[in-house]
Amino acid sequence: MSPGSKTPPAGIPLPGLLDVVSGALFAEFRSELEQSQFGDIRPTHGCVFRHVRGDGLRLTDIAERANMTKQSIGEIVDDLVAKGYVQRIPDPNDRRAKLVCLTERGEGAQGYGLSLFAKVEKRWAERYGADRISGLRELLEEIAAAEAPFAVPELAPREPAAA
Amino acid sequence: MSPGSKTPPAGIPLPGLLDVVSGALFAEFRSELEQSQFGDIRPTHGCVFRHVRGDGLRLTDIAERANMTKQSIGEIVDDLVAKGYVQRIPDPNDRRAKLVCLTERGEGAQGYGLSLFAKVEKRWAERYGADRISGLRELLEEIAAAEAPFAVPELAPREPAAA
DNA sequence: GCAACCTTGTAAGGTGCCTTGACTAGAAGG
DNA sequence: CCTTCTAGTCAAGGCACCTTACAAGGTTGC
Numbered sequence: 018m019s020p021g022s023k024t025p026p027a028g029i030p031l032p033g034l035l036d037v038v039s040g041a042l043f044a045e046f047r048s049e050l051e052q053s054q055f056g057d058i059r060p061t062h063g064c065v066f067r068h069v070r071g072d073g074l075r076l077t078d079i080a081e082r083a084n085m086t087k088q089s090i091g092e093i094v095d096d097l098v099a100k101g102y103v104q105r106i107p108d109p110n111d112r113r114a115k116l117v118c119l120t121e122r123g124e125g126a127q128g129y130g131l132s133l134f135a136k137v138e139k140r141w142a143e144r145y146g147a148d149r150i151s152g153l154r155e156l157l158e159e160i161a162a163a164e165a166p167f168a169v170p171e172l173a174p175r176e177p178a179a180a
Numbered sequence: 181m182s183p184g185s186k187t188p189p190a191g192i193p194l195p196g197l198l199d200v201v202s203g204a205l206f207a208e209f210r211s212e213l214e215q216s217q218f219g220d221i222r223p224t225h226g227c228v229f230r231h232v233r234g235d236g237l238r239l240t241d242i243a244e245r246a247n248m249t250k251q252s253i254g255e256i257v258d259d260l261v262a263k264g265y266v267q268r269i270p271d272p273n274d275r276r277a278k279l280v281c282l283t284e285r286g287e288g289a290q291g292y293g294l295s296l297f298a299k300v301e302k303r304w305a306e307r308y309g310a311d312r313i314s315g316l317r318e319l320l321e322e323i324a325a326a327e328a329p330f331a332v333p334e335l336a337p338r339e340p341a342a343a
Numbered sequence: 344g345c346a347a348c349c350t351t352g353t354a355a356g357g358t359g360c361c362t363t364g365a366c367t368a369g370a371a372g373g
Numbered sequence: 374c375c376t377t378c379t380a381g382t383c384a385a386g387g388c389a390c391c392t393t394a395c396a397a398g399g400t401t402g403c
Contacts, residue, residue: 033332036198038327086390088391145322158191224359238380238381276379
């Protein structure tokens with residue numbers, strides 16, 4: 018029960034720092050998004066906009082990438098359908114499945130959101146140093162691809178096989 | 181309504197990357213914590229352990245630092261009291277207030293948690309480069325101190341006044 | 344073709360965490 | 374004393390997510 022063998026002074030734990038920084042960044046994004054024509058998009062909806070591309074994606078695949086259950090994603094998709102951002106299209110290859118696709122408005126929102134993220138990142142690059150922010154992105158992408166490839170299949174240039 | 185003037189290809193938005201990495205890191209922490217003698221500590225309890233120091237902290241102050249309401253913190257503190265990690269001590273300077281203090285067990289848990297975070301961070305330093313991880317920490321601390329000083333008063337070496 | 348089994352998506356109910364609103368006890372200032 | 378402000382609690386509600394259970398459609402072997 019002694020207070021640890023060494024208790025190395027690591028400062029504030031890294032996950033806490035990451036959360037605080039992510040929260041600040043995301044708040045900047047949200048405050049601009051809410052004043053746009055896409056103000057009815059809530060933070061939860063991000064898991065769909067993040068992963069759905071032009072050719073559509075099945076519910077199960079969204080759930081896997083978002084690390085959530087199919088039911089939760091289904092609920093969120095319902096909401097987005099009601100708001101006119103996505104639609105369910107029958108999968109031509111599997112009559113059970115439906116492809117979640119962005120509507121025209123949905124594509125507009127996704128594009129706007131991405132440009133907004135880029136804008137905020139650029140602002141931070143000017144604030145904290147472009148090379149530092151790009152270095153941060155580089156490191157984070159490498160870590161994300163290694164630690165959670167299912168969550169960011171856009172990255173993950175590594176093939177699983179080849180012993 | 182055109183899809184953005186430039187739509188610069190920024191890759192995956194930074195907040196998403198930060199969340200994925202933070203999640204992976206935190207999962208590593210949790211899986212070790214759950215197997216320890218402090219397995220009944222849940223993720224939500226972190227907001228208390230993060231901020232309470234030896235001399236105690238009032239509920240209102242915890243809420244401000246955690247960016248949460250007094251009610252939520254109160255509920256979490258209730259739970260931690262029931263589990264024997266903290267106790268409420270009357271504030272000698274204000275009979276309305278109570279100082280939330282760690283019990284002996286609470287201090288043990290906090291110390292163990294901190295050492296666990298340090299351990300995981302060290303592991304990642306070996307995995308991704310010690311200089312890169314320490315550079316990451318440095319940048320995050322700078323950003324956190326600038327963007328959300330209320331959340332990390334341990335940092336924030338800047339005085340607010342002095343025009 | 345059909346029987347056993349897997350997968351896709353949905354429905355219903357529950358839990359955890361957090362919020363808004365209303366209140367008591369004590370502090371601060373006239 | 375009387376007003377006003379602050380510290381903390383109580384109660385009700387909501388949102389996000391999960392677990393359990395199930396119908397419809399594919400898949401494989403015979």
